[in-house]
Amino acid sequence: MYKVLITDPLSDHGIEKLLQAEDVEVVRKVGLTGDDLLLEIESADALLVRSQTKVTEEVINKGRRLKVIARAGVGVDNIDVPAATKKGVIVVNAPDGNTISTAEHTFAMLISLARNIPQAHRTVVQGEWNRKAFVGVELNQKTLSIIGFGRIGSELAKRAKAFRMNVVAFDPYLTEERAEKFGIKKASFDEAISVGDFITVHTPLTKETRHLINHNVFAKMKDGVRILNCARGGIIEESALYDAIVSGKVAGAALDVFEVEPPGNHPLFSLPQVIATPHLGASTIEAQENVAVDVSEEVLHILRGEPFKNAVNLPSIPAELQQKLAPYQELVEKLGHFVGQMTTEAIKEITITYAGELADREVAPLTRMMLKSALSHHLAEINYVNAPHVAKQRGIHVLEQKSGHSHGFTQWLNIEVKTAQSQHSVSGTLLNGFGPRITKIDQFPVDVTPKGHLLFIQHLDQPGAIGRVGTLLGSQGINIATMQVGRKMAGGQAIMILRVDKPLPNDVMETLKQVDEIQSVMEIDL
Numbered sequence: 405m406y407k408v409l410i411t412d413p414l415s416d417h418g419i420e421k422l423l424q425a426e427d428v429e430v431v432r433k434v435g436l437t438g439d440d441l442l443l444e445i446e447s448a449d450a451l452l453v454r455s456q457t458k459v460t461e462e463v464i465n466k467g468r469r470l471k472v473i474a475r476a477g478v479g480v481d482n483i484d485v486p487a488a489t490k491k492g493v494i495v496v497n498a499p500d501g502n503t504i505s506t507a508e509h510t511f512a513m514l515i516s517l518a519r520n521i522p523q524a525h526r527t528v529v530q531g532e533w534n535r536k537a538f539v540g541v542e543l544n545q546k547t548l549s550i551i552g553f554g555r556i557g558s559e560l561a562k563r564a565k566a567f568r569m570n571v572v573a574f575d576p577y578l579t580e581e582r583a584e585k586f587g588i589k590k591a592s593f594d595e596a597i598s599v600g601d602f603i604t605v606h607t608p609l610t611k612e613t614r615h616l617i618n619h620n621v622f623a624k625m626k627d628g629v630r631i632l633n634c635a636r637g638g639i640i641e642e643s644a645l646y647d648a649i650v651s652g653k654v655a656g657a658a659l660d661v662f663e664v665e666p667p668g669n670h671p672l673f674s675l676p677q678v679i680a681t682p683h684l685g686a687s688t689i690e691a692q693e694n695v696a697v698d699v700s701e702e703v704l705h706i707l708r709g710e711p712f713k714n715a716v717n718l719p720s721i722p723a724e725l726q727q728k729l730a731p732y733q734e735l736v737e738k739l740g741h742f743v744g745q746m747t748t749e750a751i752k753e754i755t756i757t758y759a760g761e762l763a764d765r766e767v768a769p770l771t772r773m774m775l776k777s778a779l780s781h782h783l784a785e786i787n788y789v790n791a792p793h794v795a796k797q798r799g800i801h802v803l804e805q806k807s808g809h810s811h812g813f814t815q816w817l818n819i820e821v822k823t824a825q826s827q828h829s830v831s832g833t834l835l836n837g838f839g840p841r842i843t844k845i846d847q848f849p850v851d852v853t854p855k856g857h858l859l860f861i862q863h864l865d866q867p868g869a870i871g872r873v874g875t876l877l878g879s880q881g882i883n884i885a886t887m888q889v890g891r892k893m894a895g896g897q898a899i900m901i902l903r904v905d906k907p908l909p910n911d912v913m914e915t916l917k918q919v920d921e922i923q924s925v926m927e928i929d930l
């Protein structure tokens with residue numbers, strides 16, 4: 405039974421699949437913090453949050469069974485993603501479900517800002533009738549500068565265009581074609597900042613975007629500009645915004661998000677030009693249902709070991725590519741496990757070489773799988789999420805290369821591992837209809853099905869050596885299921901790969917090592 409802990413308010417209807425799952429126990433403790441959260445997370449397999457719960461490194465490390473942290477929404481800045489990656493916990497979000505709601509909310513803020521609607525409302529309900537104080541501006545023919553032209557930025561552009569606004573956008577990833585498709589103008593940051601009558605930010609909050617809009621940037625804006633932030637507090641430097649409003653540079657600001665939430669009695673609220681909502685961008689029935697459905701499905705997939713889509717700390721693999729790579733997964737993992745068990749010293753370098761059909765594929769996910777399986781015999785707590793991170797941390801150099809030489813196979817791959825003292829390699833292929841095969845171990849050609857309990861014996865190619873091994877194992881009741889021998893030249897170095905029906909007791913292993921021709925014996929589980 406998987407325990408799924410939910411600590412922020414999520415739509416009941418949205419999490420129905422989780423509630424109905426027979427292998428899931430849902431524990432809903434909204435508002436859980438501090439020691440209570442640490443206690444509850446200890447036995448949780450999954451944690452579902454929105455933006456309130458702070459998922460710190462301490463919380464993540466306490467989660468002994470934690471496999472996935474799911475954010476019902478877009479921004480994951482309340483989650484310590486590097487700490488999750490380090491611990492091998494997958495972080496997923498629901499990037500699409502609240503796009504429309506947030507774009508609509510931003511648009512509502514835009515109109516409210518232009519026409520002073522919240523300020524006017526306040527006075528009317530207080531019994532005042534002051535029409536002169538609330539003269540606004542039209543949106544028609546005004547320029548809206550959008551900083552960050554992703555999902556929300558682009559949806560906002562469509563709405564602004566319908567109101568006959570001129571839309572310009574700055575986004576480092578915005579192409580001319582995309583700008584043209586939306587009927588907007590692609591601009592540099594400085595241009596977008598200097599031409600906007602309204603400037604709205606829709607980027608994530610990152611090292612680069614923190615205080616992106618600061619004193620210097622306000623100085624470059626048009627006099628009387630109006631500013632919106634429905635993305636993340638901190639993209640706009642609040643103290644600089646305050647100064648810019650007081651100086652008259654900025655005519656008004658609409659804020660849904662704040663550097664610290666809740667913002668309490670913020671100095672900005674003393675300014676009548678500021679309108680605010682309490683992080684309501686995604687707060688619609690539809691958006692909350694969408695994001696809850698999305699993350700519930702993702703969590704179920706991850707807990708059940710099924711493919712999933714929206715991992716934040718894993719490169720996303722398009723479904724089509726996932727399908728193409730699926731047949732190779734077993735091969736790459738088996739070879740990784742084989743070479744990982746062959747190598748007994750600390751690994752310094754791993755090179756994976758792809759040839760044949762594989763050389764034409766996007767193979768990064770396979771390299772990650774290989775790394776996970778090879779390193780799992782050397783390092784604790786390694787998984788698909790943290791494998792590259794752990795390798796880097798340990799100074800293991802990982803190389804991925806493609807070769808034109810597939811050794812006569814339709815597809816071929818080789819994994820080579822270097823340590824300070826030794827070097828091992830294993831090659832393999834996928835035989836149509838027969839599954840993975842090991843085709844070479846070190847310099848020895850073989851044909852081994854990589855499965856079961858194997859004995860890997862290095863020996864001298866001398867008459868009687870194979871017989872002695874067979875007799876010894878037979879006398880100890882160890883049945884040999886299959887056997888493969890590989891050698892480079894008669895009388896030289898050779899290897900035997902035996903698949904046996906059960907592991908060897910220690911004393912049998914020791915006796916085997918005493919056989920004259922045998923140089924080393926190793927058990928390999930695949």
Ligand SMILES: NC(=O)C1=CN([C@@H]2O[C@H](COP(=O)(O)OP(=O)(O)OC[C@H]3O[C@@H](n4cnc5c(N)ncnc54)[C@H](O)[C@@H]3O)[C@@H](O)[C@H]2O)C=CC1
Binds near residue numbers: 687
């Ligand atoms: N107020 C609310 O309730 C909600 C807020 N959000 C926030 O809105 C923001 C945007 O969300 P989405 O559009 O879904 O994300 P997105 O990932 O689709 O778009 C973000 C865009 O920002 C661009 N970008 C990144 N760094 C930039 C920079 N330095 N300058 C200019 N552009 C940059 C990216 O290239 C990307 O196109 C996020 O911060 C998200 O957390 C999202 C949903 C609800």
Ligand SMILES: O=C(O)CCC(=O)C(=O)O
Binds near residue numbers: 476478502683
């Ligand atoms: O969960 C919420 O209401 C906040 C949504 C949000 O800010 C996001 O998805 O980034």
